[in-house]
Amino acid sequence: MVNNAKRYWLKFSESKISVLGLAIVIAFIVLAFIGKYVVPYPEHIGSFVDFNNASLAPSSAHIFGTDVMGRDIFSRIIGSFRNTLLMGVIVLIISAPVGFMIGVIAGYNKGKLIDTILMRVTDIFLAIPPLVLAMAIASILEPNLTNSMLAVTVMWWPWYARLSYGIASSLRTENYVIYAELTGARLPHIIFKEILPNCLSAVLTKMTLDMGYVIIMGATLSYAGLGEQAPAPALGSMISQGVKYMPDQWWFTIFPALTIIVIVLGFNLMGDGISNMLGTEES
Amino acid sequence: MSSLVKTIVKRLAWAIVVLIGLSIIIFCLMRVIPGDPARMALGPTAPEEIVELYRERMHFNEPLPVQYLYWLNDVAHGDFGQSTVTNRPVTADIAEFLPATLELVIWAGIPPIFFSLLLGVIGAMYKNKWPDYLIRFSSYIIIATPAFVWAVIFLLIFGYWLPILPSIGGRISMGFTVPPVTGLTVLDALLDGQGAAAWDAFLHLFLPALALSLSHIMQEARLTRSYMLENSAKDYIIMMTSQGVPKGLINRKFLLKPSIIPTVSIMGLDIAAIFGNAFLVETIFNWPGISRYCMKAILGKDINAVCGVVLLLGVVFVLTNMIVDIVVMILDPRMRQSRSK
Numbered sequence: 001m002v003n004n005a006k007r008y009w010l011k012f013s014e015s016k017i018s019v020l021g022l023a024i025v026i027a028f029i030v031l032a033f034i035g036k037y038v039v040p041y042p043e044h045i046g047s048f049v050d051f052n053n054a055s056l057a058p059s060s061a062h063i064f065g066t067d068v069m070g071r072d073i074f075s076r077i078i079g080s081f082r083n084t085l086l087m088g089v090i091v092l093i094i095s096a097p098v099g100f101m102i103g104v105i106a107g108y109n110k111g112k113l114i115d116t117i118l119m120r121v122t123d124i125f126l127a128i129p130p131l132v133l134a135m136a137i138a139s140i141l142e143p144n145l146t147n148s149m150l151a152v153t154v155m156w157w158p159w160y161a162r163l164s165y166g167i168a169s170s171l172r173t174e175n176y177v178i179y180a181e182l183t184g185a186r187l188p189h190i191i192f193k194e195i196l197p198n199c200l201s202a203v204l205t206k207m208t209l210d211m212g213y214v215i216i217m218g219a220t221l222s223y224a225g226l227g228e229q230a231p232a233p234a235l236g237s238m239i240s241q242g243v244k245y246m247p248d249q250w251w252f253t254i255f256p257a258l259t260i261i262v263i264v265l266g267f268n269l270m271g272d273g274i275s276n277m278l279g280t281e282e283s
Numbered sequence: 284m285s286s287l288v289k290t291i292v293k294r295l296a297w298a299i300v301v302l303i304g305l306s307i308i309i310f311c312l313m314r315v316i317p318g319d320p321a322r323m324a325l326g327p328t329a330p331e332e333i334v335e336l337y338r339e340r341m342h343f344n345e346p347l348p349v350q351y352l353y354w355l356n357d358v359a360h361g362d363f364g365q366s367t368v369t370n371r372p373v374t375a376d377i378a379e380f381l382p383a384t385l386e387l388v389i390w391a392g393i394p395p396i397f398f399s400l401l402l403g404v405i406g407a408m409y410k411n412k413w414p415d416y417l418i419r420f421s422s423y424i425i426i427a428t429p430a431f432v433w434a435v436i437f438l439l440i441f442g443y444w445l446p447i448l449p450s451i452g453g454r455i456s457m458g459f460t461v462p463p464v465t466g467l468t469v470l471d472a473l474l475d476g477q478g479a480a481a482w483d484a485f486l487h488l489f490l491p492a493l494a495l496s497l498s499h500i501m502q503e504a505r506l507t508r509s510y511m512l513e514n515s516a517k518d519y520i521i522m523m524t525s526q527g528v529p530k531g532l533i534n535r536k537f538l539l540k541p542s543i544i545p546t547v548s549i550m551g552l553d554i555a556a557i558f559g560n561a562f563l564v565e566t567i568f569n570w571p572g573i574s575r576y577c578m579k580a581i582l583g584k585d586i587n588a589v590c591g592v593v594l595l596l597g598v599v600f601v602l603t604n605m606i607v608d609i610v611v612m613i614l615d616p617r618m619r620q621s622r623s624k
Contacts, residue, residue, distance in 0.1 A: 124304035131559025247443035
């Protein structure tokens with residue numbers, strides 16, 4: 001086991017840039033948990049007004065400057081990490097298993113009626129530009145973080161259904177699956193004990209690679225005003241508010257934008273490293 | 284060729300099924316909103332009799348499946364209802380705003396493909412040399428940047444600091460008048476023989492189209508590079524190399540075609556993403572398209588307009604995917620065989 005972990009680590013750290021990605025991701029996750037306690041101005045994360053210090057350019061006291069309300073932008077960016085992380089985790093934790101089950105059941109029953117029904121429904125969901133439907137859903141419901149997560153989840157599961165469908169439909173003719181059937185194994189046994197372990201690396205790789213995209217989706221919804229509402233900080237809404245003050249107060253916009261880029265970059269680099277480590281093809 | 288025709292017919296039939304499914308989803312979405320739709324349409328001050336009359340006329344008293352059929356009938360006749368934001372029929376709004384978006388999506392979706400193929404081929408040819416490193420390094424950063432962030436960055440650079448490109452001036456500068464024929468300004472200007480107007484319209488398109496396409500250019504460049512490398516390790520290429528066939532000839536004739544097919548086949552997905560991102564990019568650049576219109580409708584809770592536009596984008600997307608699939612089948616003989624079996 002120790003040897004295995006070491007071997008995986010060697011494979012992962014082959015590319016130094018994946019290690020950089022991992023470092024970014026760890027820093028992001030740690031800050032998401034403890035950010036509140038380490039930022040210079042914790043009270044600025046919520047509703048806070050200090051017009052004497054409003055719109056200050058970056059300085060040693062406020063390294064990313066302050067916004068129109070006089071709140072420290074650095075503290076607000078760190079304060080938004082919790083919800084950013086929550087968005088990615090919740091969306092993937094719901095959509096990946098749901099999509100996986102649908103894909104595996106359809107793939108295992110390839111050619112039967114249930115396959116046709118499940119995969120056709122999946123195709124219909126894939127037939128709508130994801131962001132468009134997510135925005136429509138988020139707009140019809142009350143705009144808040146929970147509903148934006150719901151909207152993205154509704155659009156995300158079909159990708160996992162497709163991925164695991166492809167794998168399951170090729171695995172169902174493998175000898176070990178056929179033997180399990182012949183010895184009278186029940187469906188849950190075949191799905192969870194025979195097929196699941198063989199899909200896991202592909203699904204896990206996709207989950208890490210998707211993390212960055214989900215964060216982009218969440219930031220896009222939040223930019224449109226369909227995510228977390230003020231005064232809670234969110235990277236997307238900070239940018240959209242900052243655009244109004246361009247170009248003079250450029251730091252309102254540039255620092256949250258750079259933060260999104262760095263976080264997504266971290267997840268993408270780490271995802272590449274994991275896909276390299278598990279030997280799964282990038283699809 | 285007949286198998287190709289058969290596949291196209293099958294694909295068309297399937298597209299219709301998908302569109303019916305899509306219409307059911309959208310109809311459910313419209314009806315899921317809490318509150319009385321008749322009351323919402325007429326406002327809180329309307330007298331109860333009129334609301335009841337409206338309910339009767341719009342079939343809101345019927346069971347849901349019957350309501351769906353009535354709605355589908357209206358939609359099939361091009362009637363999406365009134366927009367509560369513009370107070371006009373949604374169809375009229377769509378007719379006005381759709382061409383600008385189509386033009387943007389076409390420019391953001393099709394010409395960039397050539398750049399991604401070019402970058403992908405360069406990356407594969409100079410594997411692990413500086414051009415490859417440069418492309419890979421920049422692709423990581425470009426892919427990690429959401430389209431709306433590009434739009435904001437371009438606006439900051441070209442709108443304020445370095446105003447060499449138009450950034451928030453609509454589709455064409457004042458002073459040019461282009462007779463609308465196709466609705467696509469660049470094409471219309473060319474058809475009318477106004478070269479200067481066409482160039483001006485192109486410049487207006489440039490930044491929003493670039494913001495929409497940048498991350499796709501780099502994603503597909505990576506894809507093309509990895510398929511080029513994968514295919515160049517195949518037996519038939521190794522055999523040709525060992526027989527002394529010139530490298531350029533191998534690359535051009537035998538390596539490029541199978542390597543670009545996967546790139547072309549995900550174009551449909553890219554176009555979907557571009558449509559989605561256009562919502563914010565159009566708003567940021569003040570581009571008078573359907574997405575900016577729908578964005579306003581979303582924020583104003585204008586359900587008829589939102590559903591009309593989403594359904595329309597679904598139709599456009601399904602058709603695009605169908606065309607892409609057919610192009611792929613024409614490019615790739617293996618696809619034709621496996622489909623016709």
